[in-house]
Amino acid sequence: MTANRSALGRLAITEAKLLLREPVALFWGFAFPIVLLIIMGLSAPRPQADLGGLRLVDVYEPIVITFVITVLSIQGMPAALASYRERGVLRRLALTPAGPLRVLAAQLAVNFTVAMATTAGVLVAGRLAFGVALPRHLLAFLAVLMVLTGAMLAIGLLVTAVAPTGRTASVIGAMLFFVLMFFAGLWIPRALMSESLRQASNYTPLGAGVRAMQDSIFGSGPALAPLALLGAYAVISAAVAVRVFRWQ
Amino acid sequence: MTVVEVDRLHKEYRAKVAVDDVTFDVQQGEIFGIIGPNGAGKTTIAECIEGLRVPDRGTIRVLGLDPQRDRRELRRVLGGQLQESALPDKLTVAEAISLYSSFYTAPADGAALLDGLGLAAVRNRRYRKLSGGQKQRLSVALALIGQPRIAVLDELTTGLDPQARRDTWQLIRGIRDQGVTILLVTHFMEEAERLCDRMMLVTAGRVAAIGSPADLIASAGLEQRVRFHPSGPLADGLLAAVPGVRMVARSGGEVTVIGTGDVVGAVAFALAQAGIVAERLNVQRASLEDAFVALTSSPGSRSYADEGSHAEEGSDAEEGSHARERSYAKEGARR
Numbered sequence: 001m002t003a004n005r006s007a008l009g010r011l012a013i014t015e016a017k018l019l020l021r022e023p024v025a026l027f028w029g030f031a032f033p034i035v036l037l038i039i040m041g042l043s044a045p046r047p048q049a050d051l052g053g054l055r056l057v058d059v060y061e062p063i064v065i066t067f068v069i070t071v072l073s074i075q076g077m078p079a080a081l082a083s084y085r086e087r088g089v090l091r092r093l094a095l096t097p098a099g100p101l102r103v104l105a106a107q108l109a110v111n112f113t114v115a116m117a118t119t120a121g122v123l124v125a126g127r128l129a130f131g132v133a134l135p136r137h138l139l140a141f142l143a144v145l146m147v148l149t150g151a152m153l154a155i156g157l158l159v160t161a162v163a164p165t166g167r168t169a170s171v172i173g174a175m176l177f178f179v180l181m182f183f184a185g186l187w188i189p190r191a192l193m194s195e196s197l198r199q200a201s202n203y204t205p206l207g208a209g210v211r212a213m214q215d216s217i218f219g220s221g222p223a224l225a226p227l228a229l230l231g232a233y234a235v236i237s238a239a240v241a242v243r244v245f246r247w248q
Numbered sequence: 249m250t251v252v253e254v255d256r257l258h259k260e261y262r263a264k265v266a267v268d269d270v271t272f273d274v275q276q277g278e279i280f281g282i283i284g285p286n287g288a289g290k291t292t293i294a295e296c297i298e299g300l301r302v303p304d305r306g307t308i309r310v311l312g313l314d315p316q317r318d319r320r321e322l323r324r325v326l327g328g329q330l331q332e333s334a335l336p337d338k339l340t341v342a343e344a345i346s347l348y349s350s351f352y353t354a355p356a357d358g359a360a361l362l363d364g365l366g367l368a369a370v371r372n373r374r375y376r377k378l379s380g381g382q383k384q385r386l387s388v389a390l391a392l393i394g395q396p397r398i399a400v401l402d403e404l405t406t407g408l409d410p411q412a413r414r415d416t417w418q419l420i421r422g423i424r425d426q427g428v429t430i431l432l433v434t435h436f437m438e439e440a441e442r443l444c445d446r447m448m449l450v451t452a453g454r455v456a457a458i459g460s461p462a463d464l465i466a467s468a469g470l471e472q473r474v475r476f477h478p479s480g481p482l483a484d485g486l487l488a489a490v491p492g493v494r495m496v497a498r499s500g501g502e503v504t505v506i507g508t509g510d511v512v513g514a515v516a517f518a519l520a521q522a523g524i525v526a527e528r529l530n531v532q533r534a535s536l537e538d539a540f541v542a543l544t545s546s547p548g549s550r551s552y553a554d555e556g557s558h559a560e561e562g563s564d565a566e567e568g569s570h571a572r573e574r575s576y577a578k579e580g581a582r583r
Contacts, residue, residue: 010350014343021338084336092334095298096394097323098351 007098011106019076019110029071030118033064034125041130051191054218057130059189061122062213066184066206068118069149072111073156074180075173081107083166091248100247108153115149133217141216147230148209154237155205161245183207190214202226205233249276251398251429252297257306259292266292268453269306274398279420279430281440281447285544289453290433294400297431298328311397324352327396329387329404337376341367341386344375345393352394361389364419380407385416392423399423402433417443437537451544461536468542470534474505474515476526486522490514502528 019025041057051059081104084090090100126132135141159176163169181187184206190198201207208226215222252274259267267289274280282290295301297308299315299322308315313322335344345362349355362368365385370378378386384404391399401420405413420443424430434440440447441461449456449464457464471494482503487496492511497504505515512531519526534542 007350010347014339014347017343018336018338088330088334089336091300092328092330092390094300095323095326095328095330096348096351097320099323 008102008105011098011102012109015103015106015110016113018080019114022076025071025076029068029076029114030121033068033071033118033122036067037061037064037122037126038129041126045130051189055130056189057126058132058218059185059191059214061126061132062210062217063185063189064122065119065145065213066148066209067181067186068122069115069152069209070177070180070184070206072115073149073152074159074176075170077107077111077153077156078159078163078169078173079166081160082163082169085160085246085248086165088248094247104157108157111153111156112149116145119145135213135217136219137216137221140221141213144209144212144216144222144227144230147227147234148205148212151205151209151230151234151237154234154241157241157245158237161241180204180206184210203229205230250274251276251311252280252431253307253309254293254297255307257293257296257308258304259289259296259301260304265453267296267303270450270453270455272448272455272458274429274431275446276429277424277427278445279424279432279443281432281434281444282450283434283437283440283444283447283540284450284456286435288450290435290450291402292453293450294402294431294433298326298400299323300328324394325397327391327394327399329391329399329401334387335375337374339375340372341375341378341382342371344386345371345389348390348393354395355393356395358389358393361392364422365389366415381409381412384408385412388416388419392428396428398429398431400431400433403435404432405434405436405439413439437535437540441536449540449543456543464543465534465536465539468534468539469508470538470542471506471508472511472534473532474512474526475528475530475532476503477501477528478503478519479525479527480523482522482524486518487515490518 037057037060040060041055044056047053047055084103090103093100093103123132123134127134155176156173159169159172163172183201183204185191185193185201188197190201190207190210193201198207202211202225208229212222212226212230250273254273255271257267257270258265270289270293282293284290292301296303297310297315299319302316310322311325313325315322339347341362342358345358349358359368362371365388367382367385367389370382373382375383375386384407388401388404391401404420405416408416417439420430420432432440432444444461446458446460447464448458457467459467478501484496487493487503487505490505490507490511491514492509493505493507493515495504495506497506505511507515512533516526
């Protein structure tokens, strides 16, 4: 048992090292979101009435956080795991006492940790550079962040489960990324969406996530509905992924 | 002591029979080869033993364990090497070794293993940057890192240059000498002949023969040729009367004798008794490859070699040489 526990730790450290060796992943998952936040902060420094009296950078901070989570869980993780399966890495692990399930656990742990760390980085950068308020309801914000990340990682596992190759996983991930980030408000912030579009956005994982985060940073705390919706996304995606996952 | 017991193993893929009623056993400390042409079912047999595939019928015991039911225990005592590359591109050799070491309670000394496999100099190189031979040797190292009691090695010298291949064979013998039982899957006959204590020849999912390399060569009943220039006059009837000889031919000063069994020894003895020395002696013995071809080719596939079209049929050098061997076996069988 001790050997296996240290195996999981070793796997997690290894996966973290491998992630740090992917410059493209680091750019999209870490550097680009911070740059995006800075651009938003510099381009329109005044509060805008149509944004509910907030500045562009205030509105974009939760969007940038969902961007990070989505890049990691929908694009990075499925491509990595599907290519592991394609190249026999999972089969090879099935021959060892560690087994292939642990590399999945290691990937989830590493991506979760990186998402949390980058989120902290975005919050600190927003605060120091532009004086964006830190979450008023910190515990609620953390809860939203974890449920959202859990839901997105579960959707990422589902993509991994159905994609036959690393390449198809990347393609599915990219398509999902654009659709989900659209509803998160990356191109049109939710405050500027038409009423029907915003209603639709409320039912997507990132729309619900941005709404709940915004409410816990600036508002009176998140409503229960988006949290429950994210929980449902997490449970259903994970359950389907487990049922249809192919190891080879 | 029997380490692996396979009894009437049967496996189908979408109604295509891959392995059909295969029965054999492997003894403690031997190098046992599973040989046969591509697609014969060798890898399927190995993967059923490793617990990676579920047999449709039949029983398998590895050190008394059922590879499906006792998977957890099996993984601690069996080391496997798979055909394809199975590591992330950017993982270094040393990282792979330390990662796989962490999977086992009593791992081998990774540094010594890398030394023995000639990988110490590239220990900080990433997997993608390794040569084909280095990747193969690393996969052997990973198969052995858990100090297994049995190691299953699938096509382990494919893509290695002759020197690296011989080094790997030496390493495998060294591991066997430490008491590890080795199951070697290969379609490379020279490797099987040099390395295996016993082997099983598989064709189309069935066992064609089991035994030592010498047993298999003998069971194929192939003929051998002896060519020489006699030092003195040689009576026509002298060699024809030697046991095992089937044909004696003369061409100029050269005599060719064709026969089976220990015909070489018998001819040498007869010549010595007659006081004749065989000059410029040339012996063509049947190799395991000849035996392999004779034992695996059906009458239909032999006639193809007869047509003399093998040079065009072989798409690569290896197939070409197979076809040539095949036509030689046919000639031998026809005479």
